[in-house]
Amino acid sequence: MTAIELSNVTKQYGDVVALHNLDMTVESGEVYGFLGPNGAGKSTTIDILLDFARPTSGEVRVLDRDAREESVAVRQRCGVLPEGFDTYDRLTARKHVEFAVESKGTDDDPVALLERVGLGDAIDRQAGGFSKGMTQRLALAVALVGEPELLVLDEPSTGLDPNGAREMRTIVREEADRGATVFFSSHVLGQVEAVCDRVGILRDGKLVAVDSVEGLREASDTGTRLEIETDGVDDGALAAVRETEGVSEARAEGSLVIATYAGDAKMDVVNALEDAGADVADFATSEASLEDVFAAYTEGER
Template identity: 45%
Template structure:
């Protein structure tokens, strides 16, 4: 498998604080890799190491076959990078800013730049200091995409974009992947990661907890469903079914939380006369809560609730 990104023991410390610890990460060429975790997990630190903006304390990062520490210029010439705090030069127009960056990279393809600007409904001739946050973010997206880079490294790329522009941006990412190029996407918006990612890396407290395909994540998801029975609810039998983690009973209906396959649950429930079954949609927020709860213990799941998802979980956002 050809890799766009490969790290081995990648570690970054700031004084006594460990921002990233022994990261072993692999991102295949031609894929969209979602990089997710709570605030302060180390996502932005990783991205800056891969983009050559930080030097590692120890370990190694290889991007597109080159060691970032020894060939930073070569790596930066082949990637498109959008930082999470992008502002550009506020006294320049978008066109001037793009032209400046294009000159540093050997010239801008203005036909391609114009096509990107039209798709994002961006006026390149307005001074960036007069643009809304969302429109400045569009300039950042255009500068990252304009050179058709082999690897896109994007930190919170849809900040400030309205839903229509978010959808267009995700379409652009799919096109990048379909052309055989690669995307590393760090995002707070779980729904957008779910919509485009092939693989997801789960980071917390500077450590990579796991890498999963989206199919694997959903297979391990914690699901919620309601089963309504003709007569009484066989609560104890349901609790004994494989994967069932919680059963709450209201009248003839059982509200059930289950992980993995539903086959054993339905096998147990069927003899008791199920008259209705409702499965509640599982989104990526549910997947993450289940992942942390099962693999990291209750305290870490609570940490995820409080510092990352919290009240925003229902809107599919991760901090």
């Protein structure tokens, strides 16, 4: 069974194409990471899954039901942590969860759910006084009501400290072990890597890649970035860097040399530069950014 199926989905807002003939399948029981930079169309996709927005064309099925015509039935079996949401300032955390329990007609214990997301000491406080992280935890508790078959989490780590983000991942894992499908959107590579079985990468409204987390890790490994400050390089020095084993790309920005490499070619690159007559003042590496991963996936298309 498929949990989410988008076929040829296009969404236009006026002249802006937010989603472009998007095809995507999320299998039942998997933890699917939906990765993409801000503005790629992740939230639009989630809005369409929940019938907050309607596709311009294409078919959307969630839990084997039409996302538009059978939206209430879909949402009965979903738990959602939306993005850019707000709570009811004057209602307590308990009231929020009670409302969700009443709405879904389940018999969950609000206290147990709030304790599970780490709000055990704020159960009877008004949500208006909550920090961003607490608000996020409250929405997660609401999403967990009724043991949903599908959890849709839109940028769930927003506002959470590292500890909170780790607790969030633990809960996602527990829910997946229970058998729930988890659809998890993020613009941060690390979060998706840590928890997902499979990853789809969205860019400019198109799904540019779908891969296992191992595949993603390999792809991001090819993209370690090295920045070297020199007193100036000529084409010969750059060519020497490009010829160094493991280097996939090198360019100069003024006196700064930027090289992308795999493995541990760092010192080889520095040595190659110095051998070619350049004076290396300083160098630093950075982990692959999301943009680098995109580049790794889309390079062949260029």
